[in-house]
Amino acid sequence: MSVLGVEGEERDDFTRRESKQIRDRSLRLLNSLLRPLWARVTLTIVVVVVSTAAQVAGPALIAYGLDTGLPALIKQDWMPLAFAVFAYLFTGIVGAALIAWYTVLTARISQAILIDLRKRVFLHTQKLSLEFHESYTSGRIIARQTSDLDSIRELLDSGINQLVQGGLYMAFIAVALFSIDFWSGVVLFGSLVPLGFLLRWFQVRSQKAFRATRTTSARLIVHFVETMTGIRAVKAFRKEKRNETEFGGLVEDYRLANMRTIKLFGVLDPGLVLIGNVALGVVLLVGGLRVAGGGLAVGVLLAALLYTRSFFAPAQEMAMFYNSYQSAAAALEKISGVLEERPSVPDPTRPIDLWQAKGSVTFEGVEFAYTPDRVILPSFDLEFPAGQTIALVGSTGAGKSTLAKLISRFYDPSDGVVSLDGVDLRRLHPKDLRRAIVMVTQEAYLFSGSVGDNIALGKPEATIEEIVAAAKAVGAHEFIEGLPDGYDTDVNKRGGRVSAGQRQLISFARAFLADPVVLILDEATASLDIPSERLVQEGLLTLLADRTAIIIAHRLSTVAIADRVLVMEHGRIVEDGTPRDLIAGTGRFSKLHAAWRESLV
Amino acid sequence: MSADPKRQGTFASILRIYPWAKPAMPRIYLGMVSALIAAIVALLIPQVLRALVDGPLQRGDASQIWWPVAAVLGLGVLEAVMIWFRRWFVLQPGTRVESDMRNSLYKQLQDLPVSFHDRWASGQLLSRAVSDLNLIRRWISFGIVLLVVNVITILIGFVFLLSINWILGIIFVVCSIPLWIYGYLFEQKYSVVARRSQDQAGDLATAVEESVHGIRVLKAFGRGQHALKNFASQAEDLRGTEIEKAKAIAGIWLWLLLVPDVTFGLSLLGGVWLAAGGQLTAGQLVAFFATATVLRFPVESIGFLLSMTFDTRTAADRFFEVMDAPNAIIDPEDPTTIAKPEGRLVFEDVHFRYQDSPAQYDDLLDGIDLELEPGETMAIVGLTGSGKSTLTALTTRLYDVTGGSIKLDGVDVRDLTRVELRRHIAMAFEDATLFSASVRDNVLLGRPDASDADLAEALEIAQADFVYQLPDGLDTRVGEEGMSLSGGQRQRLALARAVAANPEVLVLDDPLSALDVDTEAMVEAALRRVLASTTAMIVAHRPSTVMLADRVALLEGGRITAVGRHSDLLASSDHYRFVISSLEDEEKREHREALLEQEEQGADA
Ligand SMILES: Nc1ncnc2c1ncn2[C@@H]1O[C@H](COP(=O)(O)OP(=O)(O)OP(=O)(O)O)[C@@H](O)[C@H]1O
Ligand SMILES: Nc1ncnc2c1ncn2[C@@H]1O[C@H](COP(=O)(O)OP(=O)(O)OP(=O)(O)O)[C@@H](O)[C@H]1O
Ligand SMILES: [Mg+2]
């Protein structure tokens, strides 16, 4: 099994090599995110370094004040004390101001990284093919974009500080301690050994635990999103109780996963305190004996003790950093997996421009299967000359939409070539492809937002006049005017604010506005009433005059406006001819047509 | 929410989560106690140091060092143990509270009516269910504990400081006053941005969701970049808010660092001066600074804990916006049941308008009177947007009527529990709304305990035998929202789902629109068997669907203007002919074509 892309995302039994492979890929991602920000990161690090130095100076100045200032003052010499106090105030103010500055700086960096990551994931998921989306589900992508990014933000928000400050602090303090008292320094160094063991233990355990939190939270989100999307069906079919149990199970899994990570940190944190306090005791012992023996000044011992204690405060911060690092790394792993997915319908590397498409579409030896074991469209050749209006009919599941999806390059054929004006779609520049070929899909999806915005999706730069004209052309203007705010009415999520037929009209207006040379209508009038359908058809007569059109419809009324009819059966084109010839003949179409005529009243 | 949430204090807002936190409280208290002991222990260590410096070290008595050292070690170990205890105590309750709240929220969301879901973007709901509750958990198991403990520690520390030397202690106390003032100002500033940021995060989640659900449209029009632009501008807004938030935090950090530093400086001055005057021993001075150092972390942490608290308050507010949302569609207090369901569905002067409908508009459904006899099949015919789907949604109380009533077997549907009502009435929606589960689970959604034979029968009636050819047959997962099926296949599964529920009343919203003529005829033939014994209400756009029905009701202008047999209505109602008949223009067109043909032939000749 491989761990390429999102494969194996749900697994938690990675081998060492796989684990490393995943980590590497997320580190590469992190690296590429940080690279454009190096100047800012450097500045931030400098700020942290200076402010840390200012803070470290604190105990030393106090020690100086006590050991030098006090005796001097007794001799009526104010200078050393004044120096200590002023220096202390100065470093304090500088340190505090720098930390405040740092807080803003680091927020800028963290937000820059997040926005970069957000956009990358967004764009990439847009590029990924439908095949990917069908199995990956929107819930997971939302999980990547929300809860995963949350844990990365947590790291970024405090990470640089904790890491740099913690590291520096510890280094500074170690140096300072060595310089004021060698033996105390040795004790401190000794304490690093158990520290190392503790960290290693934590790393191994937490990596696994944090991965589990990512997968369990994604599952929870998937379930949540699906329930909310299908809330009507959930209610109508009384799924609430069963859902509660299912969701409750997922919530519990997530809770347990979370608890494991917290538990691990719950050992790490007091572990550090313990090591720190023991070190303190030892320093005291070692120093105290020498003070008692007269070998060490009290002030020095005090400073050594203060330093030892301050050494472990940042160590705790570092532990926190490490904790959020592990959490963020697990999230980054998942995100980098999505980003590693290669679209199965990739953009061409050396695209061919087609500024002025004429609109002829050809299939040469095309074969198509969604899954290798089930061929939907067996090998066929077909040609749609520019300007022709083609009606595509056939029983449900025959493969009509599939054929249409090949033309609009939702999928690439498993074999053979689909081309527009002789250019293989796989090599055509995406912008030209999308400008030339537009498909109104069987499901009329509207985005939340105004009616006007939804229509304008066909042509984002359209003026309101153009939008209204498009709506008029398909007969949608009237009902839109009747909405409370006309074209500015919010259609709610998925267009729930308007009826199914109205949704179709809006999608139709959208395609009309896009004005492509090849227009594909997949059951675009199925939910319309007959009078509206009639209006649409009249509109189509003029609309389709000078473009290639492929109309998929079960209601054969559309056939009337077609130049040519294709009948599909089990993925094969079984009849092909002008409507008149086919109706006059004895084939399937003539029977279909007769049956349909029969049904009319 | 009745009161303006802005008016409510942070404390009062957060206190509302108490019912969920209640079972966890004992452990949280224990956690606080452990934390407090840890903090006190940490404060005691300097006291031991003082004794040591003033005692044995002063005297240069090496043999006396052991006890204090042992005490420091012992206290050190105790501190670590207490920290471990704190974490151990609050670990479980924190996550429990989170998951209980999450389950409650989910339950409430499933319970809230469709009209609520119409209005609320799903990303907003999701961000409440995930990020907000996460924040609350952290606050409970970390924030509140540390906040309480640190404040107490600071107070105790003050006492220690005062006891060491009251002048130095007073300097400390006085100097901390600006902090409290700034903390108050900080709340005002921060709460607003915190709220905005959480809302914007929810919007962003919505944008992501829509970009994936609507990916077919975006791809079909090549609008990936366009969508990205919108998304990016939303993300930029969020970034702006986050940076504003960071600035507010930077402000309080500045003070929290500055004030102790200034205090230290002043104390140094005062301490040395006092010591020089002999009013303070060296040991006291050492203890004073050691204690003050211990206090630094609690003081500095206040900023972070405060912002966390305000974040939590916002999260709680957002949580309660959903929990407090009024739900008008609930079960009656003492529900009736229908002892012998027959399936008589009666609409009596039913009025309905959507909540956002402007006052000057008439009701969308403006006095519907209609009776469906048991076993009868009634087709509902009307123009696009006339309210057919709305009417069907009223039967199972997805929306409630705003006037009049709907009665099932003589019982107002509002007097039944929703579960019972929806067991009697099953629906097929105009869009299939399948779930990414197996075919079996999708079809048996309304009757999970049905036998395989029932399942097979439902599939047969809906002519959905294609499922047996799918890779894993009945266990094939149909991609998200059934998108790995063809349109007609989805629709037939949705139909099978309604049939499999085996209800007394079937409500089918345009159930055959995606089927070809042949399949449609087959489904109709099979459906007739079911419909013979089941009451049905079928929304129809095509004459072929109308054929299924015994009678047809014409919906026009919010009323049923005609009811009768198809052929009768064709004869008697102009509007009905207008809505359903395409024959006229078929004939006209054929006539036109014939003419054209003649012309062509004339031209050829
Ligand atoms: N994304 C997919 N993954 C796997 N199989 C699919 C997918 N989409 C469609 N199929 C299968 O391919 C076959 C053809 O589907 P297609 O959508 O092309 O049918 P259609 O002719 O458009 O039917 P309808 O009239 O019902 O819309 C069906 O058997 C369907 O189950
Ligand atoms: N959630 C909603 N909020 C406000 N208005 C709505 C809502 N849903 C629908 N409407 C409006 O109510 C009217 C009736 O909608 P409905 O979906 O019932 O129509 P319909 O008769 O089913 O049409 P179609 O044949 O197109 O499915 C429409 O004008 C629509 O704009
Ligand atoms: Mg199709």
Ligand SMILES: [Mg+2]
């Ligand atoms: Mg409808």
